[in-house]
Amino acid sequence: MAGAAIPGRLSWQLGRVVDAIDETSCARSLVLDLPNWPGHRAGQHVDIRLTADDGYQAQRGYSIASAPEDDGVMLTVDRLEGGEVSPYLTDVVRPGDELELRGPIGGYFVWEASLPGPLLLISGGSGIVPLRAMLRHWAAARAPVAVRMVHSARSLDDVIYRDELMRLVAFEEVDLRITLTRAWPDNWRGHRGRVDRDFLESAAWPPQDHPRIYVCGPTGFVEAAAAALVDSGQQPNTIKTERFGPTGG
Amino acid sequence: MSPISRGFFGHRRSGGDPSRVPPGQHVTDGFPVLSAGPTPHTPLPEWSFTIDGAVEKPVSWRWVEFLALAAEQVTVDIHCVTKWTKLDTSWRGVPVETLLKTVKTEAEYLTVWCDGGYTTNLALEDVVEGKAWVAYEYGGGPIHPEHGGPARLLVPHLYFWKSAKWVRGLKLTATDEPGFWESYGYHNHGDPWLEQRYQGD
Numbered sequence: 442m443a444g445a446a447i448p449g450r451l452s453w454q455l456g457r458v459v460d461a462i463d464e465t466s467c468a469r470s471l472v473l474d475l476p477n478w479p480g481h482r483a484g485q486h487v488d489i490r491l492t493a494d495d496g497y498q499a500q501r502g503y504s505i506a507s508a509p510e511d512d513g514v515m516l517t518v519d520r521l522e523g524g525e526v527s528p529y530l531t532d533v534v535r536p537g538d539e540l541e542l543r544g545p546i547g548g549y550f551v552w553e554a555s556l557p558g559p560l561l562l563i564s565g566g567s568g569i570v571p572l573r574a575m576l577r578h579w580a581a582a583r584a585p586v587a588v589r590m591v592h593s594a595r596s597l598d599d600v601i602y603r604d605e606l607m608r609l610v611a612f613e614e615v616d617l618r619i620t621l622t623r624a625w626p627d628n629w630r631g632h633r634g635r636v637d638r639d640f641l642e643s644a645a646w647p648p649q650d651h652p653r654i655y656v657c658g659p660t661g662f663v664e665a666a667a668a669a670l671v672d673s674g675q676q677p678n679t680i681k682t683e684r685f686g687p688t689g690g
Numbered sequence: 691m692s693p694i695s696r697g698f699f700g701h702r703r704s705g706g707d708p709s710r711v712p713p714g715q716h717v718t719d720g721f722p723v724l725s726a727g728p729t730p731h732t733p734l735p736e737w738s739f740t741i742d743g744a745v746e747k748p749v750s751w752r753w754v755e756f757l758a759l760a761a762e763q764v765t766v767d768i769h770c771v772t773k774w775t776k777l778d779t780s781w782r783g784v785p786v787e788t789l790l791k792t793v794k795t796e797a798e799y800l801t802v803w804c805d806g807g808y809t810t811n812l813a814l815e816d817v818v819e820g821k822a823w824v825a826y827e828y829g830g831g832p833i834h835p836e837h838g839g840p841a842r843l844l845v846p847h848l849y850f851w852k853s854a855k856w857v858r859g860l861k862l863t864a865t866d867e868p869g870f871w872e873s874y875g876y877h878n879h880g881d882p883w884l885e886q887r888y889q890g891d
Contacts, residue, residue, distance in 0.1 A: 450890030451875075455693065488773075488887075490714075491695040498692065499700050500714045500773050525701040525716065533697045541692050546888065548874035549726055660723040664836055667728035677728045678807060684723050 451543045453490065454478075458538045459513060464601045468567055469531040470506060470517040473540065478514055481505055483574040484551035484655070484683075487516065487544030491526060501526040504570040504657075504683075505545065508577035517601060519567035550655065550683045554582035558651040558679075562590040563641070563666050565658025569601050571683060572657055580613050589616040591644045593636050593662065596624040618644050636662070638669040648674045657683040707777075710767055712882035715775040721837065722774055726870065729835050730805035730856050737840060739824065741789060743861035744797040750859075753840070757826070759784045764823065766846035768853070769882040781844050783825030786817040789860070797862035801869060802843055805856040810869035811878070812845065812852060814862075821847055824857060849880035849887070 456473035463469050486504045507515035520531040534540070552560065552575040560579060562572040569592055579588050594600045600619060609615040620632035620640060632640055646652040654675060656666050663684045671677055701716075711717055734753045742748035751759070765780045800817070802810045816822065825844040826833060833839030838855025845852045851871045872878050877886035885891055 451888045453692070490692060491698045491700070492692040493698050493700045494694050497700045497702060498714070499698075499716060502772055529695070529698050538696055539693055540695070546875065549870075660836065664723075664729060671728050677730070680728050682725060682727055684725065 451546065452477075453541055453543045455539050455541055456514065458534055458536050458540060461534065461536055464517060465599055467520045467531070467599070468517055468601045469520070470515050471530065471534060471540070472507075472513045472515045473542075475514050475542075479545070481509055481514070481545035482548075482551040482553060483508055483578040484571045485545035485547045485574075486571070487514075487542045488546060489516075489526065489530070490541045490543075491529060492541070499525050502546065503530075504574070506570045506573050508574050508581050510581035511577065517567065517570045517573075519601075550657070550681050552578065552653065552655060554578060554584035556653060557586065558653045559586050559646050560584075560588040561645055561652045561654045562588065563592075563636070563644075563654065563656045563658075564590070565593040565636075565662030565666070566595075566599070567601060568656075568658030568662065568683070568685070570657075572655060573602055573605075575655065576609065576615065580609065580615075587616070589618070589644055589646075591618050591620070591636065591641065593620045593622060593658070595622055597621060597626060597629075636666050636669065638673055641666060641669050642673045645670065645673070645675065648676060648679075652679065654680045655683075656680060658685075660684045710777060711775050712769055713885050714887075715769055715773055715882065718774040718776055721776060721779075722770065722772070723836050724770065724772060724851075725806075725836075725855060726808065727806055731835060732805050732840070732856070732858075734840060738858065739789075739841070740859035741793050741862070742859065743800070744795055744864055745862055746794040749792045756784065756824075756841070760788060762823065764844075766844070768846050768850050771849040771851060771876065771880070771882075771887050775882075780829055781823065781825040782827035783823035783841070783844060785820065786822040786824060786843075786860070787819065789824065790814075790818065793862070795862045797864050799863045799866045801861045801863055801867055802852075802854045802857055803859050803861060804854050805858055808854055808856070808870050810843075810852050810854050811863075811867055811872055812848075813866065813879075816845065816848065816852075816879075821845065847881070849877075849882050851876065852880055 456475040460472035506517040518530040740750040822845045
């Protein structure tokens with residue numbers, strides 16, 4: 442655990458859970474107080490290590506949901522039924538518990554307010570977690586670039602950070618487009634169904650505007666969205682993807 | 691010493707051989723996908739595999755020529771740095787040593803390069819003597835594009851990011867040059883049994 446940090450090395454450290462927030466029926470956010478946190482960039486993740494009383498351990502990676510500017514490090518975990526670690530984090534952990542983790546990890550799927558070009562964030566389900574860090578970083582840093590978010594969820598109740606997203610739309614000029622794939626309210630005026638080329642083309646800036654595009658979600662979602670973006674003329678090297686699947690998490 | 695996580699019991703897998711699962715890994719039956727960008731689709735007539743860099747004379751194979759090389763059928767366990775391990779995956783491909791025998795080189799390292807711009811670095815000693823293949827079949831059929839088809843490197847004794855998808859060539863180098871994930875804080879070597887996930891591990 443913590444101890445003296447070796448430069449360039451990611452040491453395990455302990456964080457105390459200071460808040461637990463139910464985001465949807467499946468997703469829960471944990472806010473951690475990490476005395477040895479070195480800071481992070483929007484889009485990075487951490488590894489969590491759990492230890493049973495007989496010494497058995499399990500590790501998984503989780504995206505950081507908080508912006509570098511936020512107090513505390515927030516993780517949002519989507520419960521995978523039958524999973525080994527995620528149900529523990531969504532159902533068992535409570536404020537006051539300690540979690541062992543190391544990070545931040547990953548330097549590619551990151552966005553910083555100093556980067557030029559409009560920012561296009563595309564997420565499916567809990568793929569919104571690292572993009573929320575980018576969105577909050579964008580707002581906190583008063584970044585001079587425009588931002589749009591495209592988010593796909595099964596239903597309105599499954600939209601993680603729904604109230605916060607509505608506030609960003611209302612007060613921060615975030616252009617948010619939600620598509621609902623399974624159920625929608627009678628008066629729903631947003632998009633219905635899975636993301637496709639037409640929907641993404643209507644949301645994306647044209648390639649000549651050099652948008653920076655981040656896509657995160659389950660593999661099928663990311664494959665479909667990234668392929669549709671390339672089909673509609675976006676440069677593959679402007680599209681950064683992060684995929685997750687049922688890895689037993 | 692790690693503190694005990696209150697109320698955590700974990701899933702101890704019955705069946706499966708624990709001696710085949712490296713530290714910090716868990717066995718999955720699925721085949722998760724992880725890549726940094728869109729999946730490239732290179733038509734087979736335009737596909738080639740090239741060995742160049744610090745070699746006397748570069749060599750290149752087109753798809754049909756590559757399929758004509760002596761291939762091996764292997765069944766191996768694979769380990770992803772994102773913590774999943776998949777046991778008994780079966781592949782067909784050409785041993786990297788077979789390919790390297792066609793060039794003369796003093797180099798001790800290589801950079802694997804791919805469609806889509808991905809690279810990863812390996813020491814020559816990690817890809818010879820039955821340790822690495824350029825695979826073009828998985829589970830008895832073509833490799834699906836999202837899993838790296840038409841061809842991907844297979845280096846099962848290292849974390850799976852070294853088994854580069856959409857592989858198109860090897861560039862031999864005199865010095866060890868970090869590849870894509872290796873430049874973003876991941877370990878330069880990536881031995882799962884030593885849990886070499888990140889720099890400094």
